[in-house]
Amino acid sequence: MKHVVIVGGGFAGLNVARELGNKRGVRVTLLDKHNFHLFQPLLYQVAMAALNAGEIAYPLRMMLSKYKNVTVLKGIVKTVDPFTNTIFTDFGELTYDTLVMACGTKHHYFGHNEWEEFAPGLKTIAQAAEIRRRVMEAYENAERSQNPEEKRKLLTFVVVGGGPTGVELAGSIGEMSRHYLSKYFKNIDPKQVRIFIAHSAPRILQTFSAELTDKATRALAELGVEVLSCCTVTSIDADGVLIGSERIDAGTVLWAAGVRATSIGKTIGFETDRSGRIIVAEDLSVPGHPDIFAGGDQAHFEFPDGNILPGLASVALQEGQAIGRNILNDMQGKPRKPFVYKDKGQMATIGKNIAIAERGQVRLSGIPAWIIWLAVHLYYLSGAKHRIFVLLQWGWSYFTFGHGARIVNKEWRFYPTVPEKAEPAEKEELVSDSACALPSGDADGKTRQ
Ligand SMILES: Cc1cc2nc3c(=O)[nH]c(=O)nc-3n(C[C@H](O)[C@H](O)[C@H](O)COP(=O)(O)OP(=O)(O)OC[C@H]3O[C@@H](n4cnc5c(N)ncnc54)[C@H](O)[C@@H]3O)c2cc1C
Structure with missing residues (x-):
């Protein structure tokens, strides 16, 4: 059994787990510091008293309960040793065969x-x-x-x-x-x-x-x-x-x-951009570490023309799916596919x-x-x-x-x-x-x- 550990149950991590759910030959552990998935695009409505928090947060365990090979653990990942495949958390150590980093971002005050x-x-x-x-x-x-x-x-x-x-x-x-x-x-x-x-x-x-x-x-x-x-x-x-x-x-x-990727990428020693995002290759793996992927807001994916994918839910969702499919490709001995982003457009509401x-x-x-x-x-x-x-x-x-x-x-x-x-x-x-x-x-x- 290949052990895949996913850090982060946001749009990216969740969709890696869904891709790998109930697939043979793989067991998945999803780690998140919360026990719920948060639908951030509607968070402002909670702030403005239009919705209650429970209406935009959903327990990860329930979302993934139909996948027998997926375990959800609540815990904070402190760092990772990519050379011994060890994850250090607030409740102990875990080992992995393949690791997916999808920790998202935090707000950022430009040093203030x-x-x-x-x-x-x-x-x-x-x-x-x-x-x-x-x-x-x-x-x-x-x-x-x-x-x-x-x-x-x-x-x-x-x-x-x-x-x-x-x-x-x-x-x-x-x-x-x-x-x-x-x-x-x-x-x-x-x-x-x-x-x-x-x-x-x-x-x-x-x-x-x-x-x-x-x-x-x-x-x-x-x-x-x-x-x-x-x-x-x-x-x-x-x-x-x-x-x-x-x-x-x-x-x-x-x-x-402003937001900035969580500092864990830098703590581990991966190459990051000035916003703290882990720089990833075209298959979304971390260069030099083919058994580690990064996706969503925590990843810096650059097109050949120099454009960078923005921090959007649809980007995270698609990257999560692509990472899951590439892990399956590895298991089946097939070549990995480069990530192709389908632009779904953008929206903002004013009132x-x-x-x-x-x-x-x-x-x-x-x-x-x-x-x-x-x-x-x-x-x-x-x-x-x-x-x-x-x-x-x-x-x-x-x-x-x-x-x-x-x-x-x-x-x-x-x-x-x-x-x-x-x-x-x-x-x-x-x-x-x-x-x-x-x-x-x-x-x-x-x-x-
Ligand atoms: C207020 C707001 C409004 C937005 N509106 C839109 C919108 O309208 N449209 C749109 O496309 N996008 C929007 N976004 C952006 C979108 O929500 C993000 O791009 C998306 O959530 C990124 O998904 P992700 O999986 O990379 O990270 P996240 O969804 O942030 O998930 C990261 C997960 O990792 C967990 N985590 C972090 N660090 C650790 C750790 N050390 N150990 C364990 N777990 C950890 C967190 O608890 C979290 O569950 C909005 C974001 C915000 C904040």
Whole structure:
């Protein structure tokens, strides 16, 4: 029996396990620090009280229960010795014949981890709960405040980063402020709410066409969100942010500006890129280690033209499947196949009835894009029960503007003792305004696929 160990039960790891499930001659151990798979694309809805955490998290054991040769173990992988095929975890050691690294990313503060306390990122359920608590507390405190200055600060929200997550967060705050505040809060005028997206590049949603970015920016403006382009946040504290010499006093600051692969690839000694991703060969194996693969957000897959695959669920899913198929090819003595990515396009939602979607030359916005966004997210969400619950929640919210989970409790507070801290990083140059002079591209200066 060949023993395949998969580290990480996200989109990549899960799909390796599915490919190998119930195949002869192989046993699989999937290790994850959580006992559930998290559907991260809908995490912002948990943060914005539209969905409950249980509706986007699914137990890995249940998802893989039909595969008799797959065992799920909850544990944290600390490091790996690729020369003795040993994995070191928080509960002991394990050996493997083939290893798949699929640990994903963590939020990244460009060497300013001290900002984390004041501006939580959105990567885990705990962070989503914290963001929800902060936004709700800001409304509650503004409702009772008699001080106009304090009220203004409490009703100012800054989202750092204008990628899809930043846009979704800002759009949701805009929508919630309009409908929730006007209906349930007697002492707040929704017009007092100010929401900013601070973005260091010339335009938000850079991986989309300029035409769709313009439409998204206009839609955000209608929800009261002001986009500050070419604005690099240089400091964050308990009272707001500093953008160059301009200060914005804000009650709530949210971080959606950067992620970085978990540091384990570097700890093991693999070659990584500047975002910590493990550089992989065309068959997704780690160069020099044919028995080790890396996939999903943790892998750096580069096309011959220099383009790098972005951190998307569809990339992770396809890479997981391809790794699983190559492991089977090895077992059957067949040659491995190079990874071929099928571009499924990209989408972002701004609010009710407003989204943008792009695939090749096909560009959609407004209601058609929003309907596609809903359908795709429901389709990829795991489990029929979750799909039905989420559909019901969305239907209810659509017609009533009611949000499901707006309860806040101070005891739930987890910052600053955040359970999953950002990876420690050396101080890095923050992307300065001069980046605005560059053509749009990702952090490596390369336009993403
Ligand atoms: C808020 C948000 C919104 C997003 N929206 C979209 C979207 O709309 N569309 C889209 O395509 N993509 C979106 N993405 C990106 C997408 O979710 C990721 O690309 C995808 O989840 C990557 O899958 P993965 O398997 O590589 O990693 P992940 O899904 O992150 O899974 C990694 C797993 O590894 C586990 N792990 C990590 N380290 C260890 C360790 N040391 N030991 C054991 N286990 C470990 C983690 O617990 C986790 O379960 C979004 C991401 C976020 C955070």
